[in-house]
Amino acid sequence: MELKQEKDEKELCVSLHVEENESKTKHDIVPPCGIDIQRYSTLTKLLRVTALVLKFIRKLKNVKDDAKYLTCDDLRQAENLWIVYVQRNIYNKDYKNIQKKKPSGLQRQLGLVIDNNGLLRCTGRLGNSCLSEGARQPILLPHKEKFTELVIQRAHKECMHYGISHALSRTRQTYWITRGRSAVKAALNKCNVCRRYDGGPYKMPVMAPLPSSRVQKSSAFSRTGLDYLGPLNIKTSNGNRKVWICLFSCMTTRAIHLEVIQDLSTEEFLMCLQRFISQRNTPIEIVSDNAAQFKLASKVINHIWKNVVQSNEVMSYVASKGIRWNFIVELAPGIL
Known part of the structure; x- marks a missing residue:
């Protein structure tokens, strides 16, 4: 019963967020809890702050919450809210076409479907494989978004700062980023650790000629x-x-x-x-x-x-x- 109640609360939170943003234009869609994503440099900080705000809102509404600390479910819920926000902000038209069962170019190209959490996922020929859900049906993300950049940077750190191919392969285990290689390359160019180790030494000054x-x-x-x-x-x-x-x-x-x-x-x-x-x-x-x-x-x-x-x-x-x-x-x- 508790698991069912918790699942209903998550679905209600996502559905309320979707219904709130559906009636607004692209520039009027409000991010989750009104948080400015530009103020955060890592995805972990963003998700933890969002989860804490949601936990505080549940406390104000007297919703039963026995956990004193953040759990993986809280972080997953916060991540889903941000994914829904990004997808509705960019692919709102495609989302409505899928609901109305109207075909579109992006839908036919990527096989877009809407899962139980309201997320746009890409389908392919690996639906019956033993891979994880993210690998079989990756979540669609646009390439020019701050949230996508934070996702790429997290995958880059998990790969121990390897190159573009490793970071792209790691992100595709969960997400499908449009123009993925160029998006990963742009995100990795901002990595200070890679700049320090891959930038090479400082250029030596021109040496003066030897004395006579x-x-x-x-x-x-x-x-x-x-x-x-x-x-x-x-x-x-x-x-x-x-x-x-x-x-x-x-x-x-x-x-x-x-x-x-x-x-x-x-x-x-x-x-x-x-x-x-x-x-x-x-x-x-x-x-x-x-x-x-x-x-x-x-x-x-x-x-x-x-x-x-x-x-x-x-x-x-x-x-x-x-x-x-x-x-x-x-x-x-x-x-x-």
């Missing part, structure tokens, strides 16, 4: 890059200690030269540079970062070559083979 020191012919280490590496822990007779590696890199051939540094003092670096020059010849240009010891070393080197060495031969050699020191551009404070 990297592409012009020159002897090895005539233009050198300079940097420190470390510290490294080593074992000595006096115990463990830290050392650093000074790395000289040829900007033309990419050859490297390594020198061990005992500490980060300027004097130690000057001795390292002298050892490098004695083996690899005097470089024309040195490029380094803005480390404090390198800046100080540049000033000391200039002082050594110009003021300490008194020999005219040495001074003429340094003047003709002078070292040009360039520092990598240093950002002003507060930029980073």
Whole structure:
């Protein structure tokens, strides 16, 4: 008796909704409970809100309802109301022709029938199969409707964000959407998850041309890059200690030269540079970062070559083979 009463209530609710909308034009048909579907981004939220409103209406009418929470029947009833609203809004003329038993082009093409809940269903040659009712007689939905888009997005999420064919196949287990492939493609283009993973990486900016020191012919280490590496822990007779590696890199051939540094003092670096020059010849240009010891070393080197060495031969050699020191551009404070 309770099941029969519940079924009669659902049929009465659907029939009242249909009768209310039949006398109105396409633009005057009121959605279920006056809910604005454009405010909802998922079908689950829309159906739950609709079911809660219907539950509240039944409570105001003193209709017996023992369930304290929403049930699957409540959500199914809310979904049927929205399907009826969408179908009457788009296919109201076809619905009336079916009731009057007048043939129409859409009816002949899709084999439209009206089920017990007032829904338009498409029939075919699978009526005697063991498939579900939605697969044997799918519910007709128009392609350019917000409700249809929410249905497609739900099927897309259930398919773990696979492509158009998977989402279309999932929706056709229950619904038949006109122009289904184009409707599914339009809905999937709005999926933010798929945009993030399928959009590809950001386009890299155009790289600047290499400097002339990297592409012009020159002897090895005539233009050198300079940097420190470390510290490294080593074992000595006096115990463990830290050392650093000074790395000289040829900007033309990419050859490297390594020198061990005992500490980060300027004097130690000057001795390292002298050892490098004695083996690899005097470089024309040195490029380094803005480390404090390198800046100080540049000033000391200039002082050594110009003021300490008194020999005219040495001074003429340094003047003709002078070292040009360039520092990598240093950002002003507060930029980073």
